[in-house]
Amino acid sequence: MLRVSIVYASLYGHTVKQAEAIAGGVSLHADVTLWRLPEDGSMPDGMWPDLQAADAIVFGGPTYMGGPPWQFKKFADETSALWETQDWRDKLAGGFTTSATTVGDKGETLSYFITLANQHGMIWVSLGQASPNAKHHGPADMNWTGGNGGAMAIAPSDADPEDAPSGGDIASARAYGARIATLAAQFKSGKAV
Numbered sequence: 001m002l003r004v005s006i007v008y009a010s011l012y013g014h015t016v017k018q019a020e021a022i023a024g025g026v027s028l029h030a031d032v033t034l035w036r037l038p039e040d041g042s043m044p045d046g047m048w049p050d051l052q053a054a055d056a057i058v059f060g061g062p063t064y065m066g067g068p069p070w071q072f073k074k075f076a077d078e079t080s081a082l083w084e085t086q087d088w089r090d091k092l093a094g095g096f097t098t099s100a101t102t103v104g105d106k107g108e109t110l111s112y113f114i115t116l117a118n119q120h121g122m123i124w125v126s127l128g129q130a131s132p133n134a135k136h137h138g139p140a141d142m143n144w145t146g147g148n149g150g151a152m153a154i155a156p157s158d159a160d161p162e163d164a165p166s167g168g169d170i171a172s173a174r175a176y177g178a179r180i181a182t183l184a185a186q187f188k189s190g191k192a193v
Contacts, residue, residue: 002030004177005051008060009037009071009095013161015062015098018153021057021170022058022096025177029185030055032117043078052070052082056092056184057122058177059113063099068113076116089121092187094141094180096151096173098165102163103145108150123187125180127151129172142172151176 004026010016019034026032033054035047051057061068061070068076082088097106117124131146138144144167145152151173153165165173 001065002026002181002188003033003050003054003057004030004058004181004184005035006058006060007037007047007051007075008036009059009062009069009075011039011064012155013064014159014164015096015145016157017058017161017170018098018165018173019060020150022094022151022177023058025174025179026058028089031179037075039071039113041071041074041092043075043154052087055188056094056180057088057117058094058096058123058180059116060096061096061109063097063109064107064153066108068097069107076112079116079120079193080102083109083120086121091120091122092125092180092184093117093120093122094150094176094178095124095154096167098153100155102159104153104154106145106147106152107149110147110152112147124149125183127172127176128179129175139169140167142175144168144170144172159184 182189
């Protein structure tokens with residue numbers, strides 16, 4: 001069975017909601033495992049073998065001070081042994097992030113994830129969603145933030161995780177998860193274009 005693993009950090013719980021939406025999309029086509037990095041930066045038991053067996057790995061975290069939080073950076077640093085042996089070479093990769101504002105330097109966080117994947121020889125999956133750009137578009141539309149590198153979401157700083165992200169951000173994340181799983185299946189079967 002096709003396997004997709006999602007490894008992410010979440011400081012206040014907003015990114016959990018986004019991770020769960022991506023997992024929901026993945027689960028339509030593949031087995032999915034969610035790995036939330038703990039606040040203390042320790043690596044969860046069983047995570048490394050699961051990531052090793054995955055056909056695709058999705059990286060996630062909030063955008064915090066212009067990039068992912070330190071817990072994710074610690075995880076990335078610990079992948080250096082896998083980099084040396086190129087264990088993740090040719091796995092598919094994707095990423096997602098959330099911040100309190102429309103822009104919030106989310107692109108910088110996605111760039112960090114893309115660079116990490118590239119260093120491992122992984123193949124990055126873009127969002128694959130058009131950016132709504134007319135006056136009548138708003139937060140209920142998928143990809144309202146207009147990103148292409150991965151799923152982006154907005155969660156105002158005074159919003160509870162139950163309230164945000166919401167609307168189009170959640171729908172966009174779910175569709176992105178389905179895209180990653182579908183492409184992973186095509187890639188694994190040799191039918192990828």
